[in-house]
Amino acid sequence: MKVILHKECSFVTNNRPDFLTLYGKQGLHAGLVIIVPNVPSAIQEKLFQAALHHIGQRDLVNTVIEVRLVNDEVACEEYRLPPH
Secondary structure (H helix, E strand, C coil), rough: CCCHHHCCCHHHHHEEHHHHHHCCCCCCCCHHHHHCCCCHHHHHHHHHHHHHHHHHHCCCCEEEEEEEEECCCCEEEECCCCCC
């Protein structure tokens, strides 16, 4: 987390539980993208491309984007973390 916060980078992971906990403790962060579930790299690339499309040019400060397959369709969920 020290490196991520120092570099002020949005972070992409498929380790949902650990990084939600770590980011939930931060007052300010540059954003988190979670690819759920852990899938083969070709599918991860498809999910990541969908996340980038969803994000567009927006700033992700204190935002989490979760991207997953739902019935063979890509779904993106977005929320604030910390919530307030």
